Amino acid sequence: SIRNYEETLLRLYQRYLQILEQLSKVKPGLMVSKAKITDQEQKERMTEVYIKLRNQSIEAFCALLKRHPHFNYRLNILQTVLPRLASHEKAVRSEVTTTLFELLAHPDQQLLDFKAEILKELNKVLKTKPHTMMDPNLLDCLVLHLIIVDESKAKAIQESSQKTQQLHDQMSKLRKKGKLKEYKEIKAEMLTEVKAADAIGVDLKKSSEYNNQIIKEI
Known part of the structure; x- marks a missing residue:
């Protein structure tokens, strides 16, 4: 049944993540x-294998975060990955920084709530891990235009809201004057404007709340 399939899939996902976590701590x-x-040569080969497995587990975690940022276990993965910003392995450090x-x-x-979580975890890492191995450009990730609502979208929403209000005022005047035909035309135009604003996909009030959280973390 579908339920059994979903339960099995979830169980396998959990097991996969457990394996990756174990490898990441090798x-x-x-x-x-x-x-x-x-045998010294065999020791070196085994060491290389374990290092490669550990690095690949971090790469797999990063790939999951980038491809499926809505993933149920994203915070757990994030908490495993972000401390590697200070890894002695350049490849690992670079992968985590890029992610x-x-x-x-x-x-x-x-993803605004997740971005706030990311910055909280980053804050912890910066306070607890040595900075000597971190990417010197790491804090460039805090440039606000990468986090808050795109300025052009915010402007478009604001302009649309103003236009919608103007159309609404016109409708009120036309209704009072009994001009029903013009009233319907303006109403149709206003509905089109509202739909266009919704299509932008930005909730300015919600975004503002998250931005305040983000600024606190910064």
Whole structure:
């Protein structure tokens, strides 16, 4: 049944994430030591394998965040990934930094709450991890135009609201004068304007609330 399919899929997703998390925490030196290998060349090969597995697990987490930012376990993944901004592995550090920038620059306004969560986690990382290994341009991700509502969209919403109000005022006057034909024409124009504003997909009030949260984190 569909229910069984969904439950199985969820269980497999959870297991997949658990495996990635375990791999992300692998300590190559400790793993090689536990294997009690004496051959130096074999030790080096195993160390490389464990490092590669660890790095690939972080890459997989980052790919999930970028491709599916609405994913149920996004906060858990974020908390695993962001501390790697200070990783000694350049490839890992670069991947996580790029992911951070992409998420904060994402145009989907439904992700505003997630962006606020990202900045909260980033704040924690900056307070607890050494900055020496972090990308020197890391804080460029805080440039507001990557986070708040696009200025052009906000302007379009404002202009549309003003026009809608003007049309509404005209309708009131026409109704009082009994000019029903003109009234219907203006009403149709106003409805078109409202639909156009909705199509922009920006809730300025909600966006403003999130922007205030974001500014606090910054």
